[in-house]
Amino acid sequence: MPSANINTKKAVRSKRKSKAKAKPMTKLEMVQKMLADQKIIREAIQNGIPLKELEKTHGFKFATLPSPKN
């Protein structure tokens, strides 16, 4: 359908545009973000906030852990 086609083209164009705008992080920014994320996790743990919440609020993605063998 022509209209759907136009929408798809628009979506692709806008995706390309946003990709082109994304500036890569410097090493300093990268490590600062890593450490800031660590701090968010530490504070969540100390405040009894489940990490699942951080996935929703901060977009974090944690590995799902199996039951420990012990």
Add this chain to the structure above:
Amino acid sequence: MALNLQPYHLQRIDELTYGFTTDNGIEYRCSFLSYAEYFINHPDLAPYFFSFNLDLRNKNTKLPRGADKRIANTVIIIVGDFLMSKTNAVVYVCDSSDDKEAIRSRKFISWFDYYEHSSSDIIQVSNNFKAGDMIFYTCLLVHKQNKRFKDMILAYLDLTKEENK
């Protein structure tokens, strides 16, 4: 009396978190956060990189003097089991908020060196690098039988190399 070096009993707090309590009653929590976003130059490997987080459950915990080797052994078990998938790799970045990052780095690295026998399946690569005015302490852990371990080491070294000025 023989020294007890057994790992602490691990508890699954929820699907994303492990926990254990030391003989001194200190509670720790562990998790693995995806680091895929930092490996955009290696999209095929990116989903398999995680950071390892080891945090105290209580903010005002006073840590006793002296090393508790059971903590080291517990961490080796947690990280070792995680790497047993033979697809994942773990990047450890030392927290620098209290200026103890160098000590922390030495300790973490020594855990996997000291327990050479139990961690013989794990390759450890450490790379410290300068960014801005700071030195950052990092290391990579990957299973020897991970089919892509060489690519993962190269991707990690690429990530942690210093920027050209």
